Amino acid sequence: MSENLLAKARNVVAVTRAKGADGTRVSISRNRTSRVEWRDTDLDRIRESTTMSLSVNLYVGGRYSAHNTSDLRPEALESFIANAIAMTRLLAPDPHRNLPDPARYAGRFQGDLGIDDPTGAASLDGAQRRRRAQGLVEAARSAPGADRIVSASGSWGDVAYESAMVTSNGMEAAEGGTAFFCSSVVTVRDEDDRRPRDYGSTSALFLNQLESLEEVGRTATRRALARLGARPIKTGSYPCVIENRVAGQTIGNLISPLSGGRIQQQRSCMADKLGTQIGSPLLTITDDPHLKGGFSSGSFDGEGMATRRRPIFESGVLKNFYLDTYYASKLGQEPTTGSATNLVFPAAARDLTGLLKAMGTGILITDFRGGNSNDATGDFSTGVSGHWVENGELVRPIAEMNLAGNHVTLWKLLAELGNDPYPYSSTRVPSLRFTELQFSGV
């Protein structure tokens, strides 16, 4: 199948060259997706699709544009490319727009990325997907306290994809993969007629690596019940633990100012911080595109450059930016790669319970609501909910509060990493303990 996509991509490159492009990068991808949602006693939705799309990056007379289309009829494709090239000629030239140096395509990772499970994908049919979605609801409804459930739903999804990339300066690659996902969402009702909700979920690139669906459903019910009666507490500065499954958002806000576009456009609080101490010695983050079974694993990046493992932070020191070919050229630096892949953290000793014990009294954040982070200044402020903790034990749920700080100073307050890297995201962040952060409530 991938050979087929490669042949199509080669053909599109040839068409663009024939119509006047000096350089081209073509990507074609095909996906098959199935989803089933079950709600309470009934099937709620089924969705299926098989879809193909084409994207083309054009370099024409020192000018650049990018295009994509889902209209792959041959006659439509010819005029699509002709129009795209004509449009490119109307733009101003840009000396920094170039395909990557072909040397950067070489040396692709040859090991097993653990991202493709065709056997698992082929083993599923419609009836099995429904049974799994329904099973999630039944598991949620069989958990202790299920009589307070207003609504429980279960969602199953799986996807199989393949993609091919061909450039006019010698890059050719194809990659395929699978992913399996399920979640259960439970809504419960409290005395005030508030209806808090929480979820359980699991996902993996191999079918047999999913957590048990029973556990996912029961987690949803347990967590939703734990939200009953949540209230804000007094505004103040408190020790804090951020649970692994939501800590990825905090990490995302730290990583965002490291992109070449942000730095070159002077929208980054990290622009002059390479090689400097940003965090406590515990802050070590590695970008690992070759992580087996990682949700962002791959042997080539969005420009076709061979991926490499890179330190981003090492013992608190900022080691690398995310620089694609374009912004690296503008900044006069060597490219790395344009965006984050899998982010991995060092091993640690204690689990979440151990982190709470070490904290003693403070706040466990289990969810973020809205909020934002200003990449130019590092200032962030976001809604949070979670639990008030005393002597390492959850005392009562809290909600309708904010957490605020600044990413240039926040990470110096990082006091401990948990031993629980979150397995269902490309950001494999553990639970994080901070000495003291600013919260607003009542």
Add this chain to the structure above:
Amino acid sequence: MQPNLNRRDFLRWVGAGTAMISLPAVFGCRSGTALGVAGHGSGAHATYFDRFGVSEPVLGRVLAQALARGGDFADIYLQHTLSRTTGMQDGQVNRAFGSVDLGAGIRVLKGDATGFAYCEDLSEQALLAAAGTAAAVADGAPAAQPRSLAAVKIADFYRIEVPWSTIGIDRIVPIIERADREVRRQDARITKVGISVADEDTHILLANSEGRLVEDIRPMVLMVISCSARDGERIESSGDAISGRQGLELLSDANVDELVQEVVAQTVGGFEAVEAPSGDMPVVLAGGIAGVLLHEAIGHGMEADFNRKGTSIYADRIGQRIAGRDVTIIDDGTLPALRGSLNVDDEGAATQRTVLVENGILRSYMHDRISARHYQVAPTGSGRRQSFRFPPVPRMRTTYMISGPHDPQEIIASVKRGIYARVIGNGEVNIGAGDFSFYLIQGRLIENGKLTGLIKDVNLTGRGPQVLEAMDLIGNNMTLKTGGGSCGKDGQFVPVGFGMPTVRAGGISVGGRTA
């Protein structure tokens, strides 16, 4: 841009059912190209069959196939979108992103359950296969036959004279170059300017098993300006947008200049910012974009799917008082040329002005076909979808509060210590628990009834029903915001609008960085 489904997107879809809105980033992922487009007429004749390469008999056979296993209802939504983004950085209009999106979504309803499939190949064979997939939501013998199709004449809230797909990029470049000069002229501290113009023509053709055949052309344009400035060691950056279902006229000098002034004021204003306070205090919402609060605090809770499932904090509260007598909240798809407006919703139902709250009393949910049938009421024209790749669900259009009796100055003067929320960036709500957030990009302190120090980058949070009850002074200055808001729910984004008079509210916690 088409959701080029990779593993990470797939995982992001799931996010357990919260709803949020966001304003576009510069050079966001909307994109487009100008293809030559055949002319089209308007009126009650179906004119787009050629565009999609289908015919009425083909649609009839596809709908029959969709109902072949006992579904109650079926529809097919064909979409052709040509979109284009023209962008400038470092003083050069040197990038463009084009997109062609063509495909069909086929939906079958059986009771409250939905079967859905889509395809990009519009051959009869591919459409029949997708119809067969969607039909599997039912599992019996055919119960209904599709009726013969009749084209329906629809409203015309956003007619434009010259479609975007006939306008060359050479018409857009000078507008961007002029805006760049205007931004740089405003303040010597400005170091970087980013500008993009995204334009789009969408044609849809929708046919359902009740015989309804609807066509619509949906133009859209969005201009985003952002800039960075340096003052000594400090860097500040901000951005804002204008948008509408309009043609080039949206990008008039006057409109662009207004956007330029706003972006520059936001950016260099940052240099004089003081620390925002923390804790519960009165919040005066400025008119306009502060309507994001309505969208989050009550709007999502009034989308009927959440109520049908019993998961909204407003479930079973129709007819009850939820706010003061001066509070009337509307969700409206009929306002001319606005980003959130629609001639018909994405199920082919006429759009409307829906009164959600009237003088403090909860009046109506926003319905799609499934929920209207569930509640046995007329649809409100609120069934929307991001594209043919998604089934429709109840969504907002332009949500606003109508003006009340108070002078805005009097409202500000009434607050001893609080904050004035002028520019809002994004928000999110937990629909069942009612807690919501909205992010203040820029505002002012209120001290002894006067606007004082500038504050920025603080999140505001509260519980929707409490905040609504606490809205006690409603200004006489309702303003619609024409920015580039999009609302995300169920993994799909749709364009929306906001409106608000100046309002005093309480029960809100302000998330500053100092105690």
